[in-house]
Amino acid sequence: xxxxxxxxxxxxxxxxxxxxxxxxxxxxxxxxxxxxxxxxxxxxxxxxxxxxxxxxxxxxxxxxxxxxxxxxxxxxxxxxxxxxxxxxxxxxxxxxxxxxxxxxxxxxxxxxxxxxxxxxxxxxxxxxxxxxxxxxxxxxxxxxxxxxxxxxxxxxxxxxxxxxxxxxxxxxxxxxxxxxxxxxxxxxxxxxxxxxxxxxxxxxxxxxxxxxxxxxxxxxxxxxxxxxxxxxxxxxxxxxxxxxxxxxxxxxxxxxxxxxxxxxxxxxxxxxxxxxxxxxxxxxxxxxxxxxxxxxxxxxxxxxxxxxxxxxxxxxxxxxxxxxxxxxxxxxxxxxxxxxxxxxxxxxxxxxxxxxxxxxxxxxxxxxxxxxxxxxxxxxxxxxxxxxxxxxxxxxxxxxxxxxxxxxxxxxxxxxxxxxxxxxxxxxxxxxxxxxxxxxxxxxxxxxxxxxxxxxxxxxxxxxxxxxxxxxxxxxxxxxxxxxxxxxxxxxxxxxxxxxxxxxxxxxxxxxxxxxxxxxxxxxxxxxxxxxxxxxxxxxxxxxxxxxxxxxxxxxxxxxxxxxxxxxxxxxxxxxxxxxxxxxxxxxxxxxxxxxxxxxxxxxxxxxxxxxxxxxxxxxxxxxxxxxxxxxxxxxxxxxxxxxxxxxxxxxxxxxxxxxxxxxxxxxxxxxxxxxxxxxxxxxx
Numbered sequence: 001x002x003x004x005x006x007x008x009x010x011x012x013x014x015x016x017x018x019x020x021x022x023x024x025x026x027x028x029x030x031x032x033x034x035x036x037x038x039x040x041x042x043x044x045x046x047x048x049x050x051x052x053x054x055x056x057x058x059x060x061x062x063x064x065x066x067x068x069x070x071x072x073x074x075x076x077x078x079x080x081x082x083x084x085x086x087x088x089x090x091x092x093x094x095x096x097x098x099x100x101x102x103x104x105x106x107x108x109x110x111x112x113x114x115x116x117x118x119x120x121x122x123x124x125x126x127x128x129x130x131x132x133x134x135x136x137x138x139x140x141x142x143x144x145x146x147x148x149x150x151x152x153x154x155x156x157x158x159x160x161x162x163x164x165x166x167x168x169x170x171x172x173x174x175x176x177x178x179x180x181x182x183x184x185x186x187x188x189x190x191x192x193x194x195x196x197x198x199x200x201x202x203x204x205x206x207x208x209x210x211x212x213x214x215x216x217x218x219x220x221x222x223x224x225x226x227x228x229x230x231x232x233x234x235x236x237x238x239x240x241x242x243x244x245x246x247x248x249x250x251x252x253x254x255x256x257x258x259x260x261x262x263x264x265x266x267x268x269x270x271x272x273x274x275x276x277x278x279x280x281x282x283x284x285x286x287x288x289x290x291x292x293x294x295x296x297x298x299x300x301x302x303x304x305x306x307x308x309x310x311x312x313x314x315x316x317x318x319x320x321x322x323x324x325x326x327x328x329x330x331x332x333x334x335x336x337x338x339x340x341x342x343x344x345x346x347x348x349x350x351x352x353x354x355x356x357x358x359x360x361x362x363x364x365x366x367x368x369x370x371x372x373x374x375x376x377x378x379x380x381x382x383x384x385x386x387x388x389x390x391x392x393x394x395x396x397x398x399x400x401x402x403x404x405x406x407x408x409x410x411x412x413x414x415x416x417x418x419x420x421x422x423x424x425x426x427x428x429x430x431x432x433x434x435x436x437x438x439x440x441x442x443x444x445x446x447x448x449x450x451x452x453x454x455x456x457x458x459x460x461x462x463x464x465x466x467x468x469x470x471x472x473x474x475x476x477x478x479x480x481x482x483x484x485x486x487x488x489x490x491x492x493x494x495x496x497x498x499x500x501x502x503x504x505x506x507x508x509x510x511x512x513x514x515x516x517x518x519x520x521x522x523x524x525x526x527x528x529x530x531x532x533x534x535x536x537x538x539x540x541x542x543x544x545x546x547x548x549x550x551x552x553x554x555x556x557x558x559x560x561x562x563x564x565x566x567x568x569x570x571x572x573x574x575x576x577x578x579x580x581x582x583x584x585x586x587x588x589x590x591x592x593x594x595x596x597x598x599x600x601x602x603x604x605x606x607x608x609x610x611x612x613x614x615x616x617x618x619x620x621x622x623x624x625x626x627x628x629x630x631x632x633x634x635x636x637x638x639x640x641x642x643x644x645x646x647x648x649x650x651x652x653x654x655x656x657x658x659x660x661x662x663x664x665x666x667x668x669x670x671x672x673x674x675x676x677x678x679x680x681x682x683x684x685x
Contacts, residue, residue, distance in 0.1 A: 020102040023161055024051025024150055025170045030099035031145050032178060035059035036185065036258070038143065046190040050164030051171055055147040063141050064113040066122045070134065073126060075101045105129045107150045113143040128153055165557040172196055172553020176212040180287050181255040183208055196553055205238050209287060213251065214550025214580070217285070220244060222331040229319040233292040237324060241331060242274065245282035247602040255289045256297065261308050269317050273324035277332070485647045488656040495643045502634035504643045511670040517638065517646065519659035521631035524649045526660045529623045540570035546582040547596040551604070553579065558604045569618055587622055593629065624660040
């Protein structure tokens with residue numbers, strides 16, 4: 001008797017559904033794309049319980065008649081293709097005829113549809129793949145699809161879903177991306193009765209990108225108009241300038257012929273366009289739209305149709321990079337183009353010039369006394385104008401002082417960075433004030449000892465703070481720190497110098513040791529925080545000016561999942577509108593972050609990547625961040641005592657081989673390797 005048996009139809013349907021319907025997000029994607037194929041310009045998506053309880057998609061597209069409505073739930077029934085060659089001439093989204101029957105196999109489905117030509121619509125109700133009802137119903141032209149109790153008959157699949165808020169966030173992220181790629185269509189998204197997204201009144205991609213990712217991005221968007229990059233192939237893009245980056249590719253959005261896709265090739269092209277503009281490990285925020293003949297695409301390589309292949313992409317790539325890079329560099333040049341007229345090389349400066357003339361731009365020549373009454377003057381300027389004229393002697397003194405000041409300023413730096421004029425002037429004026437009124441700052445993530453706090457006050461602007469911490473006795477530092485150090489299996493290590501202000505060079509009888517000063521200090525600070533503060537509670541530090549953070553729908557759902565844990569750890573947030581929050585306080589030790597918004601968004605992404613997130617996980621991430629921010633950086637010169645102190649502290653840590661991020665600290669070149677390189681035979685020690 002044969003071993004191979006034909007599967008029962010309902011089992012085969014469930015297996016096929018598993019290829020297409022992975023989670024509620026998959027259902028929303030299929031239904032949303034069907035609505036776009038139907039020519040809808042208004043699509044409303046409503047979900048409950050993260051999409052497992054209800055998914056309702058309503059559109060005003062062309063709808064279906066009674067015959068099409070019944071055939072739509074037959075497997076491999078489609079209006080998109082008639083013969084095999086049509087697979088390579090596709091200009092629509094859904095085409096396999098798998099989506100609706102797959103959804104109907106694992107959920108309770110009800111669809112109502114009506115065409116513009118009909119006066120009455122029809123309703124079909126299906127449970128577990130079986131038609132339970134088919135009837136006429138009064139409805140407006142378009143289609144309404146309801147999916148209830150997803151995976152009710154496959155409990156094993158349902159238990160692998162994440163929390164309802166996480167699933168809802170994925171759906172919101174998908175709808176947001178389609179909203180950016182199809183600005184001609186109004187999208188409305190409701191979750192558990194609360195409106196999450198509505199693009200009414202937003203008719204441009206720039207407006208929608210700002211709506212989704214935050215209004216602060218609108219002024220940073222670099223639009224790339226539709227450009228022909230090959231015969232019948234067009235590129236259009238909206239690039240966010242390098243000031244805003246992410247630690248993942250989640251906000252790199254790609255559309256090919258209107259279809260939202262994932263593409264490693266397009267990601268690589270985009271990132272190469274940003275090369276030298278953003279740091280390694282950071283990723284841009286951008287929306288790219290590629291339009292090309294359907295015959296040049298293969299969209300049939302993935303069951304969910306999220307991945308594609310582009311024929312002849314290697315020929316298109318250089319042109320795409322050129323177009324994108326030119327737009328970014330042009331925006332970069334424009335950004336720095338408006339320099340004050342007085343910022344010029346010294347040879348072109350007048351012989352006598354007051355400090356006020358150096359610091360402030362020259363007045364427009366058109367502002368003559370005849371039209372002075374019509375020109376705007378700030379209140380401070382009006383008061384200044386009312387003061388008596390300065391004597392000739394006083395002006396001469398100011399001119400001499402100005403020449404002395406300008407002689408000390410490097411002219412090349414002034415031309416490149418005009419703001420230095422302000423910085424130098426303010427530094428001269430506030431130097432004595434700072435000496436009289438020191439402000440206490442915290443350099444630890446947790447509460448510090450009085451002695452450490454006093455040290456921080458005296459050295460608050462010193463980037464090498466915390467290197468020399470052993471000054472408990474009154475002896476000099478050089479007497480406390482021995483010349484040789486033992487670092488975790490490395491004996492008699494002696495400092496011999498610093499390489500390019502970035503690496504410490506040390507030696508012993510076995511060879512040369514190159515120590516990364518940043519990762520070394522980072523490991524020291526991290527273990528210091530972990531050991532000394534393991535039992536202490538994180539404290540919160542209010543920000544002088546609250547930071548506004550705009551989140552995507554997915555980021556907002558992640559925040560809601562962890563809001564109480566973040567509050568316990570020192571984050572104080574206040575709701576400031578739709579997916580907009582004010583960060584009013586941070587954990588101590590993070591007050592020197594240069595970009596709080598970027599750090600917070602990165603933190604949310606890290607939380608989304610972890611299956612189990614607790615206070616300990618977040619606490620460790622904050623410790624790593626504080627260690628990285630507080631450690632010495634490359635291009636910072638160190639004295640011999642400071643280098644020896646770093647190695648001495650490194651000898652006290654548990655893990656002297658890698659930093660908290662996993663990067664190496666020490667690299668060894670043995671004497672045997674050196675002898676081999678210089679062809680000196682064998683080293684005998």
